[in-house]
Each structure stands twice: as structure tokens, then as C-alpha cells.
Amino acid sequence: MKKIAILSDSACDLPDSVIEKYNIKLLPLRIIYHDREYRDRIEIKPQEVYDNIEKEVPKTSLPVPEDIIDAFDSLVDEGYTDAIVITISSNLSGTFNLIKLLARDYERLNVKVYDSKTLGIFLGFIVKEVAAIAYNQNMEDIMNKAKEIRSKLKGCYVLKTLTYLRKGGRIGKVEGTVGELFNIKPIIGINDEGVYFTIAKIRGRKRSISKIKSMILEEFKDKKYNIAIIHGGAEEEALELYESIKNIGHIIDGHISQISPALGVHTGPGLIGYAAYEV
Structure with missing residues (x-):
């Protein structure tokens, strides 16, 4: 029996209530200051960035590979057989390419990666819509739903x-x-x-x-x-x-x-x- 998980990166901007309701896994991007580093949405909140942006504009970076592999491992432990990862636009971040590379060599889970060509809650809307149908649809239908919502945004x-x-x-x-x-x-x-x-x-x-x-x-x-x-x-x-x-x-x-x-x-x-x- 197939069990399909939905993952996205932390740039999807979905509220915690939606993340929890559909058991969506978030892969945190990184916020990098000169003397410290945070995992987006886990260790730092938006207002903290704005409050300090006059003092220092931090850099951002991709999720670390360890976080991605840990998320895949966690899904396997929860009984998932397949996963669809919907990412921030590949023209704005290297996240899509990194996840695709890691997914290709990950053998415990069948993983497909979809480049949303967008970001923020635009991305979040796609993730929410596909997560709502993931429990009773196949991989192809879920991917088609993602493309449909993207075209309507x-x-x-x-x-x-x-x-x-x-x-x-x-x-x-x-x-x-x-x-x-x-x-x-x-x-x-x-x-x-x-x-x-x-x-x-x-x-x-x-x-x-x-x-x-x-x-x-x-x-x-x-x-x-x-x-x-x-x-x-x-x-x-x-x-x-x-x-x-x-x-x-x-x-x-x-x-x-x-x-x-x-x-x-x-x-x-x-x-x-x-x-x-x-x-």
C-alpha cells in the first residue's frame, strides 16, 4: 500500500496549523549572520530579521543535506513509501537542484521533486492543495494538481x-x-x-x-x-x-x-x- 508524503522548503510560508494538519515536512533554508547561523522558521522568526536588518543584512543559503536526508529517513520511519517535494523557484534558489541530487541517490523512498517556479505563499498554496489530496491520489495526479494550481496563481x-x-x-x-x-x-x-x-x-x-x-x-x-x-x-x-x-x-x-x-x-x-x- 502506497503512502505519499508532501515536503516543501521553509519559503512556502504556510502557517503551522496547515503544516501540522497535513503532516507536511519542511526543509529549513538557512539565515547566515557574520557570527551565527539559523534554520529558517525553526530557530528564527521573520520579525527578528526585520528588527536587526539595519545593523546587518544576513545571507541566505540552501537547506543542509543532513536536514534533507533526516526528513527522508523520518518519512520512512512513519511508513511512507513515496514523497513529492515542492520547492522554491530554481531561478531564485539552488534548493530544487540540491534536493533532486540527493533524492536520486536515496533508495528507501520513491521521491519526485517539483520546481514550483514561485515562492512564499504562492508556493504554499500549491503545497496545501496537493497535501489535501495526497492520501487518496497517485503520484501523477498529485503532480498534475501542483501544475494546475501553479497555472492559476x-x-x-x-x-x-x-x-x-x-x-x-x-x-x-x-x-x-x-x-x-x-x-x-x-x-x-x-x-x-x-x-x-x-x-x-x-x-x-x-x-x-x-x-x-x-x-x-x-x-x-x-x-x-x-x-x-x-x-x-x-x-x-x-x-x-x-x-x-x-x-x-x-x-x-x-x-x-x-x-x-x-x-x-x-x-x-x-x-x-x-x-x-x-x-
Whole structure:
């Protein structure tokens, strides 16, 4: 009898309640300061990163191989025969390639690795949807479900500054270096290849958040959908945005999500945006 597990990395931003409900295994990315190192979401929380980011911008790195192998071993001990690992975009992290390499040589479990070409709660939505059906579906159907949800995802965000995205080398196709001098805020999305790009350029923070609200209205006003308002150290603005959109269309599942430390390092404090898909 096959028993299929779902794994992801800590950049999926799913709340602990969902992780526990579906027994999703998280592979922690690493947050590296000059004198210490933390496992993302296990040994450090997002607000700690934002509180100290003026003093030091840490680096991030892949899960250590030992954590990945330990997770595989744990699944075998729990009676799982198969596993699907859904990772952060391979164009933003080497996590996908590392896990694929380790899975190839791991003989106690049949492992498939899926490159989500996204990150954060966008990735989390895929993981949650497939975890909900993993108990009664085969590997192929679960992989197809992951691709289906990925194709439906909509969303974007705006930052207070592009400084951290640029420092971390994650700037992708985002424009706006000169525009920052004139308070031009790029609305940033992630394309089908898992790379950041500019959706629109708006002057000022209030107008940029208002633009995000209008994008939600345009996309979902007559639809049933799941949505997460995402933020990085900007909870008050996230609450305001959620209140302003909660009567748009028919929200099946809506919540506010703070991005993980591993992502917050590259965006800095002040990120605000949304991730959603029609159901």
C-alpha cells in the first residue's frame, strides 16, 4: 500500500496549523549572520530579521543535506513509501537542484521533486492543495494538481525599497533603479519561469497599494477564490488592505501571511501584496 508524503522548503510560508494538519515536512533554508547561523522558521522568526536588518543584512543559503536526508529517513520511519517535494523557484534558489541530487541517490523512498517556479505563499498554496489530496491520489495526479494550481496563481507585491532585492542578487527583470529617486514604486510579479518582473510603476506607496487593491478587484470581483495578503514587517498595512478587499467577490479562504525570514532578507521591511487563485 502506497503512502505519499508532501515536503516543501521553509519559503512556502504556510502557517503551522496547515503544516501540522497535513503532516507536511519542511526543509529549513538557512539565515547566515557574520557570527551565527539559523534554520529558517525553526530557530528564527521573520520579525527578528526585520528588527536587526539595519545593523546587518544576513545571507541566505540552501537547506543542509543532513536536514534533507533526516526528513527522508523520518518519512520512512512513519511508513511512507513515496514523497513529492515542492520547492522554491530554481531561478531564485539552488534548493530544487540540491534536493533532486540527493533524492536520486536515496533508495528507501520513491521521491519526485517539483520546481514550483514561485515562492512564499504562492508556493504554499500549491503545497496545501496537493497535501489535501495526497492520501487518496497517485503520484501523477498529485503532480498534475501542483501544475494546475501553479497555472492559476495571481499576485504581486510592492517594496519600500529595492535595495535588499538588489543586494541579494534577486532583482531579476525588475526595473526601477532611477525611478526610486522619484518615489516610483514598481509593482512586482513573478513570471512563469520563476523570475521577478515589473508589472507596473506607480508613484508613492499609498498609490501603489491602491493599485494592488484595484488589481484584486479586476481579477476576482465575480469569482470564488482563495487569497493571502502578504507582508514583510508591515502588518498594519496588510490588515488595512485585507479589510478593503474582503468583500470583493467571494473569498473561500482568506488570511494574512508574513513572509519567512529567508525571503524577508531579500525584500527588506515594508513588503505588501497578495497571492490568490480562483477555486
